[in-house]
Amino acid sequence: MLRNNTSHTLLVVALPAMLFLGCKKTTDPAVPDNVITDAGGINLTVTYDKTPTTTDLDLYIYRKNTYSAASNPQGATIGPNDNGTVATDIMASAPDEDYTVVVAYKTGTIAKPYTLTFKGISDKKVYTITGSFAASLATATGANFFGSTRGNNVTLTKSGTKFTVSQ
Template structure:
């Protein structure tokens, strides 16, 4: 094979690789980023820097139709004894309605940023909410954070396998 022919073959191979590398699956532009449709359900994960080690952010999920400490479908606080990651799933079979998702201090006295990630269990589409607590919020008490200034509330509307996140 001549030198020109080899160079031409390498150029064609490199261009092909670049084109394939640049191609990626795109989402349907008609579906907003804050809508996740997933037959497997939805995973919610809170991550935060657990320093000092006494800092503890927890995750609460309340059914808006019957909001109270007992309306948390997971049965209580999600996150005791975590290492800066709190996670739970909402099944596709959960009741269709509005849920209030709350990330709140359980213990802590310092300002604390966090990331709340909503992720489809099957298709892995994600939507991220970031927030932070002022140190003054840590002193609040109570078991039900629905609508309180202690937690940063996000509404999750579930309809079948469609989950819509709104802040």
């Protein structure tokens, strides 16, 4: 009889311990999903289906307080001649301010959905935004996508190693 009680006691003690050890907290509930704190910086990636092959989505990043073509910290459009993936990094050493991230439909003939992913370089936390462009936008002209219907804008606020994404 002692043996059964001992087995029962071990089961009662071991089961909750195994369940507790098997649970892993993946995120801090006090930190919103759209906030990534990363000492390495942040990677921005746009992915889309490059069908037909003439389809081209580009990625632009502008310093919001001094918007101009020259305020793009990368110095140029990110995305020419890609295969449906456009990516760049913003390092933790970049100036602290608001950036405007623009996914733009440069060329194509059909409606085009895309995914814009923000990922910490060191800790790998991910925040994702999905969007789409209507086919009629592909035929628009002009190179200024900032704030236009040809570009979907997202604000990225950088403060030290903290990056906050807002739509």
